[in-house]
Amino acid sequence: MIEFHDVSLGYAGKELLSGVTLKLAPGSFHFLTGPSGAGKTSLIKLCYGDLAASAGRIELFGEDLANMARDDIARLRRRIGIVHQDCQFLDHLPLDENVALPMRVAGLETDEQALYELLAWVGLSGRATALPPSLSGGERQRAALARAVINSPDIILADEPTGNIDWDMSLRLLRLLTELNRMGKTVLMATHDLNLIRAAKSQVSARVLRIQGGTVQLAGADL
Amino acid sequence: MAANPIKTIVLVLTGAPRADRVVPPSGHTATLTTLTAAAMAFLAVFALALSLATGRLADRWAGALAETATVRIAAPADQMAAQTQKVLDVLGTTPGVTSARALGGDEIKALLEPWLGPDLPVDALPLPQLVEVTEAADGFDAQGLQLRLKAEAPGATLDDHMRWRRPLIASAERIRFLGLLSLALIGGASAAMITLATQAALAANGQVVRTLRLIGARDSYIARAFVRRFTLRTLLGALAGTLAGMAAVALLPPAADEGGFLTGLGFAGLQWAWPLGIPAVAAAVAFLSTRAAAFRSLRSVR
Ligand SMILES: Nc1ncnc2c1ncn2[C@@H]1O[C@H](COP(=O)(O)OP(=O)(O)OP(=O)(O)O)[C@@H](O)[C@H]1O
Ligand SMILES: [Mg+2]
Numbered sequence: 001m002i003e004f005h006d007v008s009l010g011y012a013g014k015e016l017l018s019g020v021t022l023k024l025a026p027g028s029f030h031f032l033t034g035p036s037g038a039g040k041t042s043l044i045k046l047c048y049g050d051l052a053a054s055a056g057r058i059e060l061f062g063e064d065l066a067n068m069a070r071d072d073i074a075r076l077r078r079r080i081g082i083v084h085q086d087c088q089f090l091d092h093l094p095l096d097e098n099v100a101l102p103m104r105v106a107g108l109e110t111d112e113q114a115l116y117e118l119l120a121w122v123g124l125s126g127r128a129t130a131l132p133p134s135l136s137g138g139e140r141q142r143a144a145l146a147r148a149v150i151n152s153p154d155i156i157l158a159d160e161p162t163g164n165i166d167w168d169m170s171l172r173l174l175r176l177l178t179e180l181n182r183m184g185k186t187v188l189m190a191t192h193d194l195n196l197i198r199a200a201k202s203q204v205s206a207r208v209l210r211i212q213g214g215t216v217q218l219a220g221a222d223l
Numbered sequence: 224m225a226a227n228p229i230k231t232i233v234l235v236l237t238g239a240p241r242a243d244r245v246v247p248p249s250g251h252t253a254t255l256t257t258l259t260a261a262a263m264a265f266l267a268v269f270a271l272a273l274s275l276a277t278g279r280l281a282d283r284w285a286g287a288l289a290e291t292a293t294v295r296i297a298a299p300a301d302q303m304a305a306q307t308q309k310v311l312d313v314l315g316t317t318p319g320v321t322s323a324r325a326l327g328g329d330e331i332k333a334l335l336e337p338w339l340g341p342d343l344p345v346d347a348l349p350l351p352q353l354v355e356v357t358e359a360a361d362g363f364d365a366q367g368l369q370l371r372l373k374a375e376a377p378g379a380t381l382d383d384h385m386r387w388r389r390p391l392i393a394s395a396e397r398i399r400f401l402g403l404l405s406l407a408l409i410g411g412a413s414a415a416m417i418t419l420a421t422q423a424a425l426a427a428n429g430q431v432v433r434t435l436r437l438i439g440a441r442d443s444y445i446a447r448a449f450v451r452r453f454t455l456r457t458l459l460g461a462l463a464g465t466l467a468g469m470a471a472v473a474l475l476p477p478a479a480d481e482g483g484f485l486t487g488l489g490f491a492g493l494q495w496a497w498p499l500g501i502p503a504v505a506a507a508v509a510f511l512s513t514r515a516a517a518f519r520s521l522r523s524v525r
Pocket of ligand 1: 011012016034035036037038039040041042043085
């Protein structure tokens with residue numbers, strides 16, 4: 001699904017990641033951890049072509065991301081659900097339209113019932129007509145997760161989707177991701193929350209990738 | 224653009240307003256675009272009127288010029304035939320003269336009749352012989368011809384009274400050219416203005432663009448909302464400006480073109496259809512420049 005071959009990334013001459021090689025198999029569930037500033041967000045951005053590797057090769061669905069035409073990137077992104085760390089929305093559209101936006105952009109009819117079931121699952125039924133700027137940080141993250149999965153994507157990339165969320169709601173969101181994973185979706189989720197990782201391990205066979213010192217390692221089973 | 228302009232307008236007015244909704248209303252920029260389009264169209268109507276009016280004038284004057292030169296020969300009766308022949312010979316070898324023909328007695332009589340009455344004894348009067356000269360489009364060298372005629376036939380005078388109009392025709396043609404140049408400049412300025420407005424709108428909507436790209440929107444999808452908006456605004460503005468300009472031209476005090484081209488400014492007959500093309504051209508210019516600007520700006524967002 002996602003393959004990194006000896007990938008390096010630098011910002012303004014400073015190397016952040018070097019020689020990263022990893023493979024996310026279809027249907028796998030990975031956590032991504034590491035200290036703040038280690039490069040978790042950067043690595044996720046590499047996955048969907050927001051950043052370009054300074055060296056090495058990244059493959060998404062078996063296609064090389066380097067020098068890919070813009071329309072092809074758009075096409076691949078429709079098969080990925082992305083939860084950005086700083087969840088951005090169209091601030092002039094109500095929440096339900098924002099969550100349904102990936103359908104509209106892909107030219108698909110929105111299944112209203114599925115939309116409102118999803119909103120109920122992430123606890124946003126009562127906020128469906130609210131404009132994004134009036135949402136709390138946690139509500140934004142839940143809405144972003146709902147938007148990421150509405151299209152039933154093959155891959156879900158979630159960058160700290162539970163950063164501002166209480167424990168119970170975090171477990172609910174995790175359940176959403178593990179259920180999708182059971183349906184065969186590939187999940188990569190960045191988080192600091194070791195308790196959440198432990199909770200997940202009881203539900204799915206999740207593995208933990210740890211970024212440290214510019215490289216990515218598969219963490220031991222001790223977590 | 225569809226072949227049928229009405230269809231295009233209806234489509235732009237009613238079609239898929241939902242696609243438009245992904246971009247927030249851009250009140251200020253949009254209003255300015257409409258106003259600028261109206262002003263540009265208003266100016267374009269006048270530039271077009273100027274071009275068409277001076278064009279009509281130049282054509283008419285050029286037509287009148289074509290047969291205006293006359294050579295008048297006043298000579299004693301016994302030399303008349305010889306001098307006339309000489310004049311015809313000279314004219315026959317003058318570059319720029321298409322043909323020359325000596326008028327017969329009856330024709331001269333017909334010319335003089337309005338002044339002297341029908342009972343004119345032409346034969347008894349020492350009337351000058353007239354030679355009608357037809358010029359080529361770019362005319363002949365009047366001074367050189369005058370000198371050669373005097374040398375060959377002392378009684379010959381080149382009567383070239385319409386010649387003064389030639390520089391006027393040249394300036395009418397220059398004004399027509401300037402009018403067309405103004406139209407081109409108005410079009411170019413409009414394109415530049417719409418390009419700037421589009422870039423400003425895209426820059427102001429950076430978050431919208433980034434978010435749409437994140438969820439897999441193609442550039443064409445994002446551009447469409449901007450293109451539709453600016454094309455529609457320009458079309459409406461240009462339509463209003465054109466109608467106002469046409470009304471202003473129609474309300475100019477009526478005057479014959481011969482009264483001078485300034486008072487003759489306006490459209491004649493079917494020419495009134497010409498300014499109706501301005502909104503269509505404006506919309507096409509808006510469509511193309513918005514599209515180009517949008518695609519260029521979008522390249523900075525992955
Ligand atoms: N556009 C950029 N230009 C320059 N440096 C950048 C840029 N984006 C990120 N960085 C730097 O790269 C490093 C890694 O950033 P990144 O956001 O990937 O970290 P992270 O692991 O996601 O951190 P956090 O846990 O705080 O979200 C940071 O030191 C950051 O300052
Ligand atoms: Mg981060």
